[in-house]
Amino acid sequence: MAKAIMLQGTGSDVGKTVLVAGLCRAARNRGMAVRPFKPQNMSNNAAVADIPGDASGGEIGRAQWLQAIACGVPPSIHMNPVLLKPQSDIGAQVVVQGKVFGQAKARDYQALKPKLAEAVMDSWRKLGEGADLVVVEGAGSPAEINLRPRDIANMGFATRADVPVILVGDIDRGGVIASIAGTHLILPEEDRRMIAGYLINKFRGDISLFDDGIAAIHRFTGWRCFGVVPWLREAALLPSEDSVILERLASGEKKALKVAVPMLGRIANFDDLDPLRAEPQVEVVFVPPGKQLPADAGLVVIPGSKSTIGDLLKFRENGWHRDLADHRRRGGHVVGICGGYQMLGRTVRDPDGIEGTVTEAEGLGLLDIETVMEPEKTVRNVSAHSVPFGTPLSGYEIHLGRTSGPDCLRPSAVINGVDDGATSADGKVFGTYLHGLFGADTFRARFLESLGITGGGVDYRAEVERALDAIAAHLEKHLDCDAIFGLAR
Template identity: 55%
Template sequence: MVQPRTPAIMILGTGSNVGKSLIVAGLCRLFADRGLKVAPFKPQNMSNNAAATAAGEIGRAQALQARAARIPPHVDMNPVLLKPEGEAGSQIILQGRVAGHLASGDFARRGDFLPRVLESFERICADADLVIVEGAGSPAETNLRARDIANLGFARAADVPALLVGDIDRGGVIASLVGTHAVLEEADRAMIRAFAVNRFRGEVALFADGVATIGNATGWPCLGVVPWFAAAARLPAEDGLDLRASAAKPGARLKIAVPILPGIANFDDLDPLKLEPDVDLVMAAPGQALPGDADLIILPGSKTTLRDLAALRAQGWDIDIRAHRRRGGHILGLCGGYQILGRVVRDPLGLEGPAGEADGLGLLDVETVLEGDKTVREVDFVHVASASLGRAYEIHLGATDGADVARAPFRVADRMEGAASPDGRVTGSYLHGVFASDSVRAAWLAQIGGGGATSRLRYDDDVEATLDRLAAHLECHLDIDAILALARSRSLPG
């Protein structure tokens, strides 16, 4: 007797950043709360915002979706992760591990990953009642269709019906949905069974004629018009498109400045700080000076440390950082930012681009050599100054050593981790996610603010509450029963 396939549905978007990731997260939480064992899946992701799992790294969005589903993240949830390394191409992470380099124009090679993608998908399905699949970019990119594994190429190979989502807030949602229908070949078009509209502002009933126009032109039913969900800003962002300047907080006691470097990575380190009422987090875009009244400058993670070091100097941010140091300000470097703070960064094997080396900012007495295997792991740590405990992760190449490691700010098991200047005002660490620990974050804010700033945020509780609100929001505005019926309509094998 033929066994039925695991129910699954794919959430496609008319473009990047239309809200696919959060819709998948919200659906994962919603169906998990209905008692289903639900799992997220994204065949191919392109992002430098990664998460560590027990077996390797995946996109940060899939880690959030796993959390929404109340299950541990796993490398099979995102079997292909492409981490951009500048204009030349991307590092390939295949089922959690580094698997070479993909040149920017080598679109055809992506199709070679399809067997591994389907392998991961089948393992996810074997342990789930329902799988929510997220597409990447847009299925209307017909120039990439021949070797596509991220959208309808996957949907057809795995026989997964799809829901197409358009973003009305960016404008042109009717054209984007109808246009997607128009450019698809018939077999691809047949995989899309319905559409939805996301990020509507105002009275939903006012868009009734728009829904009718889309439905008449495509033949697809509408499964909902989802109003703008402002609390989405409280959840970890997927990629650099979400690094926007936020409104200043007039009552904030601390100002933290962060330069947005070209290869910025793992910037979800900043999310807990962004949500703190006492913290004004200023993201400095290229062309903007770092604010002179900042209490702390954070140099975030980087996928291309030497390239970002050169970009930092080209922007004149090295001058701003040195001036901040002379004024007695605090500086924190995370991962690639930690490497930049040292005396020199060497990449003799060209692991992050052309082989070479460059002088760092010299604010920490350490040197970095990028070589050896990539470190990817989750760790428990102790913040030495406060004895606070936390959970963090490492994703980095190379090793850093020098006199300032004797004042490491953290301890991981039986080893010290990171480095600090003799006066403690310049600090570096390879640990990502340290500010997600409420006690560690509170200790840092108190130290930088001289006790004047206090932490009033319970970060994990806030994320959980926001996921619950997102699920309730989608339940109100999407036809959830119809979505589940589509997932269950997935055909039998053979």
């Protein structure tokens, strides 16, 4: 087995994903064969990892896909053996080693954990083969001691796999001394002894001003500090996994083109919009429920959804269907991706109740198509090209449903040799099942040019690589990386 270290947080959204990616890149830059691992993830932002011997692919969290890039290796289903994709406030789809395992409500899921723990350990063993180091990311917080008896994401995994833990505290949200000291206080001794120390993340200003804070934490815990990480501006260039970030994307600096994205309740794979956000002349605004779609938007993108019918009903409740109709009357453009594509049609039907109790909903009527949900899920990486622009595309599909209708005779793309998507007669509305559409630099430049924006088409993947290198350099400077990597066992 490879040696390993684990980062756990004092809470959610403390920056573990970026720190793990940065440490993975730093280890790779030191010449190590390194892999990321997250035993359990909860996110509707999924990526496709190829499965040897399987024509289709498997789902993992988008964060582990990013961390695989940081390691310079292809993503593997074993990097995230358990993925929970929320479909309602109390239930989620459970994906195990890349494949749909079933649906579970929160209480039922707790009973599944002993079985899932075996899948986690199986993936853990397979992932470590041929690696020098595995950097593990926890989920939530080990201080959620009410969940400890069946935990597979934090200390339950760390103790079983005997992986030393570094605790991550987020100073930007306040109360970081209390959160670290409080975690030390409430953890049982078996878990507390797994923690080798802590680091502070997202510090703004003069780091030396926190010297007294470090001394205070040491008095309460006895733990060593591995360093204080400043606010990493480059993190904004990386794909985002957690929907918590959407609250911070509800407004932006005014630019030549405003792109409005309705913040669906079960929004999925919203990092499809990241390449547009990276364009210097494009402002991407995620519009929260209760707010109107901005009248000055030149483009509306309806993103993916884990619950198409449920989000479609909420779309109407919010009045966004009226805003969208007004947008079209003004000559605005509309793009629908995956679930958003399905919503653009006349109807969405779910005769088998796959998504829930509502089996049919009226669509937004901007495309002459209809969608019928089917049990078999399409999960695959693909190559494609844009029909209107004749440019290459690449990306992935993760969807349920079959879409047909007259507007499909004007496909928006060809995926693996087969027509995909649909386009309106005037060409201003189109939909596709292709995630990653905007990641194709040449297509993005041509598409933006059709909207009056010239000079687009930044090398998005190169920007991500540069950001990872910059973050790794920051971590080497501000953390004791020799000590951190030396902990691994």
